[in-house]
Amino acid sequence: MSTRSGFYWDERCFWHAGGNYALTLPIGGYVQPLAAGGLPESPETKRRLKNLMDVSGIMADLHATSAAPAGRDDLLRIHPASYLDAFKAKSDSGGGELGLRTPFAQGGYEIAALSAGLAMQALSDVLEGTVANAYALSRPPGHHCLPDWPNGFCLMANIAIAIQAARTRGQAQRFVVLDWDVHHGNGTEAIFYEDPDVLTISIHQERNYPLDTGDIADRGRGAGLGANMNIPLPPGAGHTAYLDVMDRIVLPAIERFAPEVILVACGFDAGIFDPIARMLCTVDTYGEMTARVKSAAERLCDGRLVMVHEGGYSEAYVPFCGHRVIEVLSGSARTVADPMAVTVAARQPNARMDAFLHDLVTEMASEFA
Template sequence: MATGFYYDERCMWHSQGEHALYLPVGGFVEPPANGTHVESGFIKRRFRNLVEVSGLMAHLDLHSAPPATRADLERVHPASYLDRFKMMSDAGGGDMGEDARFSPGGYEIAALAAGLAMRGIADVMSGKVSNAYVLARPPGHHCLPDRGMGFCLMANIPVALEAMRAAYGPARVAVVDWDVHHGNGTEAIYYDRDDTLTISLHQEACYPIDSGRVDDRGKGAGAGFNLNVPLLPGGGHRAYLDAMEVLVVPALRAFRPDLIVVASGLDASGVDPLARMLAHSDTFREMTRILMAEAGALCGGRLVAVHEGGYSEIAVPFCGLAIVEELSGHRTGVEDPLLATLIGNQPAPDMADFQRARLEAQARKVFGD
């Protein structure tokens, strides 16, 4: 079986209007040359194009998907939220929350993004593909049930997981979020449930600035099933691999999921405009390799990555290509032109040791001595 790759050009047509970085233009915020919001189809399309021109697409099973239905969406989002979103979308667009703007047709595009995640997960669960990468937008991991946030308009991964559970019955799912920003939406949706382990690796106090704390472990039935791993700015490659070794892998092995889903933001790269980490394409390659090994040992290899953030037009394509190469087992001849520079930019060993000591202290609290 091949790796599934899920994409629809219509998702790239989602627009938040004219912005400078992510700030609406106006007042003293001068329009830039292209007026493009930092979360644009332009960057994700470059990722898809590199997969194609590298020759890797020939080894993938490429699909689109129908949009999520109203019934699919209502398993996660209340009718009042969906009604308001649809009404504003039909009326020309608007804003569903904090930094959650959209243009006409935004509702339909967001439902399509959720539908792509649904099909990727369904195809892996049914054995049609061995694993999958879902390249969709708008992203979803900040979206709360009743409020958009952080460029996210629908909770793509939870919508897909609840559709999967409706089709296949109860399932234990681990969501590993390596977007550089805290996956607060996914956390909120599953905070009181024990069937979904939510793990977020993120730059500490980046976005949202008041969430993603170590002590936020879930509540009620979900106590102990939420794991936040805040990393110090500039931690780079070793910080992510240490976090995987010390916290993520032990948590996965203790939980024993039926499926692992990655919230695959690529904004931890060393040149991303919305974060201050120093990861590079080999960071994402190694994290993918680690999760593939755990999926192979724990859940029959069932692993799906669903794209979230990533705002560097040069870094995102190479980081994404590294992930898909690893998932598919096909290495292209593409060389990341940033890799040598970012390897040279890594923090000094004493900083890396300090970060690891923090992770080990957290692991003692989570797992005991």
């Protein structure tokens, strides 16, 4: 088995766009979209992470590769043919929008399939022992996407597609999906809501997005009852609260479930500088959470851990959060310090707020005990 971490990325994923509203260009082929192209989910957070990795030298420590796009059979395990056909037709005819906050340009279907393919290959390689663990820099993201209705910048359910592909190949049957994106992972939840062999855990800012999902009382249905956990936190939760949640709720739940592999929906929009959320996580928060889940994977499932990139909208801060995750994941000595460390330390919750959050976590922990 390999001791190197895998890193799965493709420049074409950075070319996903929502249409060029500032300047009309014939998007497709060799015409790269403008940086954001009218899409709030900008490629620059991901591109700047990859650039930082190149400059720091950490890429030399990783098994870095692209992957084949998810094929139609792979996609059909999650998405109905009617949805895929409508998406492909609109993509071929210049792009548009099929759901809520999911614009895409010409070729968007192929890029979304590639994004899912990166997650698929990362999971497959970890389960086969080709790499020790993996990070998939998938874009567009996937955790909000329902089988037949995309939303929240998500066009295909990347992690769910990867899980069902691994099941079909007989590589594993029992999975944990830990989602620490600041928004509720409603798509992943819905897909596996009645599945007892996929434990879905979402830590999110309460009522941020979507507004009507993510309640702590939503625990699964039928055979899947108890295999879904929502941990909604109030705005202003930071480093201490997130680690408290990990130690007292998330890690015990993963231990009880005993998965064959752990996947993390790795969003960075709980970061302190994110423009569309109000959480106070730091570079150190993401590093500590990664260390904890990596240790759990080593104890429970031979280190099998796959991180799949989701949201995060601060072009300045996301690269440093992502780099720290990959440092910890790979064990690399090529570290990059948080350039905003002094500022973020000064903006963490005060003792009174931390005490309130600790009591809240205590109350939630009792719900899951």
